[in-house]
Amino acid sequence: MTVLGYLANGLVFSSIIVLGSIGLSLVYSIADFANFAHGDTMTIGAYAALVTFGAVGGLGGAVLGLPYGFFLALVVGIAVAAVVAVGTEKLIYEPLDVDSIGLLITSIGIAFIYRAVIQIRFGSDFTRFGIQPLRPIESLVPYGVRVTLHDVAIVGSAVVLVGGLHVLLQYTDLGRKMRAMADNPDLARVSGIRTKRVKLWTWVIGAGLAGAGGVFLGLFNQLSPRMGFNLLLVIFAAVILGGIGSVYGAMAGGFLIGMINQLTPFFSNVVEALPIWPGWLAAIVRGLISIEYANAIAFVIMVVVLLVRPNGIAGEGAT
Amino acid sequence: MSLLDGARGSLTELSRPERWVLGVSAAFALFLLAALLTGALGPTYFLFLVGLAGMYALLSFGLNAQWGFTGLINFSVAAFFGIGAYGSALMTADSSPIAGGFNPLVGLVVALVVAFVLALLIGIPTLRLRADYLAIASLGLAEVVRLIVLNERWLTNGSAGLRGIPSFFQGWPVLSTFPEAMPGLRLVVIPGSPILLETSFWQSLLNVMLVLTFAGVTYLVLRRAHRSPWGRVLRTIRSDEDLARALGKNTYSFKMQSFILGSLIMALAGVFYTHLNLYVGPGDLDPITTFYAWVAVILGGSGSNRGALFGGIVIVTIREGTRFLNDVALPIDPAPLRLLLIGVVIVAVMRYRPQGILPPQRELIWPSAVDGGGTPETPDSGVREQKGGGSNE
Known part of the structure; x- marks a missing residue:
C-alpha cells in the first residue's frame, strides 16, 4: 500500500473515532464526568442496527453499495442509542448523590450492564451485517488506495452528521445554550437556561452520534459485544488530545488519532x-x-498530552 | 479476623450494617459447611475458592492503600496483578522463555522488584494528574502493559501463556513434600457420600495457609500504616490535597509512596495467583480484574480493610456462583452474567450506599483514644472534637 492508501484508510477510521469522540466530549463537559459507558453505547447502536436490518431487509434499491434498509437501520441505531442513554440518565445518573468521580465509577457499572445484556442476547461471537462485502473501487486501485463504496458512505455520513452538529451548535438556540452550559453551568442556570433539559439533549446528541459511530464500526470491521469497550480508550485519547469539553477539539483529536x-x-x-x-x-x-x-x-500520546498540554491542542474550552 | 472479634465482644456494640454483614456471613458459612458435609462441594475446590477469596482480598487491600487511603483512582490494578503473576511465573516455570526453574522465593522477589519499577514508570507521569485524568491515563497504560505481554513472545510466550509452574513451596525443607507425605483421609459424615482428603487437598491447604499469611501480614501492615502519621497525611490528601500542601507536605511524594505500597500488594496477589492457578496467560491482565478489585473496595467501603475482605468474598461468590448456576440451574453463559452482576453491584452501591457497606469508622485517630482507654494527658482540641463529632471524616 502507498501513503495515499494508508491516508484513505485513516480517513475512514477517523470518521468513526470522530463520531465517538464528539459525544464523549459533550457529555464530559456538560454532564461533567468521564463516561466510561460511551463505548458500549456505540455497541448498542450497532446491535440495534443489526436487528433492524435483519428485520426489514434491503428495501429495494441501494446507494453507495448500501441498501436503503441499512440507512433505516442506521437511523434506528442512532435512536436506540439515544433512548438508552436518556433512560440511563433519568433512571441512574440523575437520582445519584455523588461527585463526578462517583459518576465515573457508576458509568463503569452501566458499561458492564450494557455489554452483558448484549452478550446474553447475541452471544460473544463476531457477527457482520448481512451486506455483501464490496471490492475496492477500481479507478483508485492504481494509486494504491483500496477503499470500497462502503468506506465512502461512512465518511460521507460522518461528514453530514458532523456538519449538522456544527450548524446546531452555532446557529440554533439549543446550541447556544449547550455552549453556555459547557462554559459555566452555574452561570447558564442563573441566566434562565433550563439546564436539565439541555443536559438531556446533550445525551441525545452524544449518544446518537456514538450510535452512528457504532453502526459504521460494525460495517468497517465486525460486530462483537466488546467492540465499543475496546475502542473506548482510543476515543478517550482523541478527546484528551483535542481538549476535553471542546467539540471542535474532539473532531480534530479524533481525526489525528484515527490517522495515526x-x-x-x-x-x-x-x-x-x-x-x-x-x-x-x-x-x-x-x-x-x-x-x-x-x-x-494512541494511549501513550494521550498520557503525554495530559502531562504536557492538559487542555489539549485546541487549548481553549477545557473545564 | 476482626469480624469474629467483634462478635465475641458484644453484638450491641456493632452498627446495623455490621450486624447485617455478620448475619449474612454466618448464614453463608453455614451454607458452605452444609454443602461440604453433604459432599456437594468438594473440599479441594472449597479450599481453592478460599484461596481465590484471599487473593481478591489482597488485591483489594492494595487498591485500598491507593484509593481508600489517598484517593488515587488507579485503573491499572490488572497490570500490577499481571506483572506480579508473570514475574514469578517467568522465574519459576519450566516453559519460561527467559529463565525458569528458579526457587519460587526468587520469583517472589523478582515479581516485587518488577512491580516496583512499573509503579515508578506509571506513577511518575500520572500521579501529577487530576483525579479523572489519572483514571483514564492509568487504564491506558495498563492496556499498554497488556499489549506488550501479549505481543513480546520472546519474553512472555505471547498468547500461549506459561505452564509448568511449580507450587510455591517447591524446594522448601518440609513443606515441599508435605502434600505427598500426608495420608489420604476418608471422612464419612453422611453415609454413602464419603469425603476424600488426598494429596490435592493438602496442596490446597498449603495454598490457603500461604494466602492467609500474605493477607494477614498485609492487613497488619496496612492497619498500622493507616493509623500512623503517614496514614494521616494520606487521608488529608484524599480529602483536600491543597490543604495538605499548605501544611508543607510534599503531596506528590506521599502519593507516590502510597501508589507503590498498593502496587506491591497487588503484585503479591499476582504471585499467589501464579502458584494457585499454575497457569498464567495474557487474559489475566484483562481490565476486568481491575474492576473486580474496584467492586470489592467500593462495596466494602473505601478506606476500610475489613470492607475489602468482605468485598473479596463477594467477588468470589459472584465469579464462582455464576459458574455454579450455569452448571445447575440456568443455562446462561456465566461470563456475561458475571459482568451483569458486577455492573448491578456497582450501580446499586453508588445509588444506595456510596460510602460502602462497612465504611471505616473513627479513622482519624487511634480507637483507644476515643474509647477512653488511652486518654492523653493533655488532650488537644482535635481529639475532643472527634469524640463529640462525627466519626467519619
Missing part, C-alpha cells in the same frame, strides 16, 4: 528504512512501532 492509528504500518515501514544507530535501539524502535501497538501508541 491507521498509519502505524506506514510509520513502521519508515522506521525499517531509517538508518538508526546503535543496532539495539533500532530493534527496540522497530519492535514498538508495529501494527500490534497501534492502540498503545
Whole structure:
C-alpha cells in the first residue's frame, strides 16, 4: 500500500473515532464526568442496527453499495442509542448523590450492564451485517488506495452528521445554550437556561452520534459485544488530545488519532528504512512501532498530552 | 479476623450494617459447611475458592492503600496483578522463555522488584494528574502493559501463556513434600457420600495457609500504616490535597509512596495467583480484574480493610456462583452474567450506599483514644472534637 492508501484508510477510521469522540466530549463537559459507558453505547447502536436490518431487509434499491434498509437501520441505531442513554440518565445518573468521580465509577457499572445484556442476547461471537462485502473501487486501485463504496458512505455520513452538529451548535438556540452550559453551568442556570433539559439533549446528541459511530464500526470491521469497550480508550485519547469539553477539539483529536492509528504500518515501514544507530535501539524502535501497538501508541500520546498540554491542542474550552 | 472479634465482644456494640454483614456471613458459612458435609462441594475446590477469596482480598487491600487511603483512582490494578503473576511465573516455570526453574522465593522477589519499577514508570507521569485524568491515563497504560505481554513472545510466550509452574513451596525443607507425605483421609459424615482428603487437598491447604499469611501480614501492615502519621497525611490528601500542601507536605511524594505500597500488594496477589492457578496467560491482565478489585473496595467501603475482605468474598461468590448456576440451574453463559452482576453491584452501591457497606469508622485517630482507654494527658482540641463529632471524616 502507498501513503495515499494508508491516508484513505485513516480517513475512514477517523470518521468513526470522530463520531465517538464528539459525544464523549459533550457529555464530559456538560454532564461533567468521564463516561466510561460511551463505548458500549456505540455497541448498542450497532446491535440495534443489526436487528433492524435483519428485520426489514434491503428495501429495494441501494446507494453507495448500501441498501436503503441499512440507512433505516442506521437511523434506528442512532435512536436506540439515544433512548438508552436518556433512560440511563433519568433512571441512574440523575437520582445519584455523588461527585463526578462517583459518576465515573457508576458509568463503569452501566458499561458492564450494557455489554452483558448484549452478550446474553447475541452471544460473544463476531457477527457482520448481512451486506455483501464490496471490492475496492477500481479507478483508485492504481494509486494504491483500496477503499470500497462502503468506506465512502461512512465518511460521507460522518461528514453530514458532523456538519449538522456544527450548524446546531452555532446557529440554533439549543446550541447556544449547550455552549453556555459547557462554559459555566452555574452561570447558564442563573441566566434562565433550563439546564436539565439541555443536559438531556446533550445525551441525545452524544449518544446518537456514538450510535452512528457504532453502526459504521460494525460495517468497517465486525460486530462483537466488546467492540465499543475496546475502542473506548482510543476515543478517550482523541478527546484528551483535542481538549476535553471542546467539540471542535474532539473532531480534530479524533481525526489525528484515527490517522495515526491507521498509519502505524506506514510509520513502521519508515522506521525499517531509517538508518538508526546503535543496532539495539533500532530493534527496540522497530519492535514498538508495529501494527500490534497501534492502540498503545494512541494511549501513550494521550498520557503525554495530559502531562504536557492538559487542555489539549485546541487549548481553549477545557473545564 | 476482626469480624469474629467483634462478635465475641458484644453484638450491641456493632452498627446495623455490621450486624447485617455478620448475619449474612454466618448464614453463608453455614451454607458452605452444609454443602461440604453433604459432599456437594468438594473440599479441594472449597479450599481453592478460599484461596481465590484471599487473593481478591489482597488485591483489594492494595487498591485500598491507593484509593481508600489517598484517593488515587488507579485503573491499572490488572497490570500490577499481571506483572506480579508473570514475574514469578517467568522465574519459576519450566516453559519460561527467559529463565525458569528458579526457587519460587526468587520469583517472589523478582515479581516485587518488577512491580516496583512499573509503579515508578506509571506513577511518575500520572500521579501529577487530576483525579479523572489519572483514571483514564492509568487504564491506558495498563492496556499498554497488556499489549506488550501479549505481543513480546520472546519474553512472555505471547498468547500461549506459561505452564509448568511449580507450587510455591517447591524446594522448601518440609513443606515441599508435605502434600505427598500426608495420608489420604476418608471422612464419612453422611453415609454413602464419603469425603476424600488426598494429596490435592493438602496442596490446597498449603495454598490457603500461604494466602492467609500474605493477607494477614498485609492487613497488619496496612492497619498500622493507616493509623500512623503517614496514614494521616494520606487521608488529608484524599480529602483536600491543597490543604495538605499548605501544611508543607510534599503531596506528590506521599502519593507516590502510597501508589507503590498498593502496587506491591497487588503484585503479591499476582504471585499467589501464579502458584494457585499454575497457569498464567495474557487474559489475566484483562481490565476486568481491575474492576473486580474496584467492586470489592467500593462495596466494602473505601478506606476500610475489613470492607475489602468482605468485598473479596463477594467477588468470589459472584465469579464462582455464576459458574455454579450455569452448571445447575440456568443455562446462561456465566461470563456475561458475571459482568451483569458486577455492573448491578456497582450501580446499586453508588445509588444506595456510596460510602460502602462497612465504611471505616473513627479513622482519624487511634480507637483507644476515643474509647477512653488511652486518654492523653493533655488532650488537644482535635481529639475532643472527634469524640463529640462525627466519626467519619
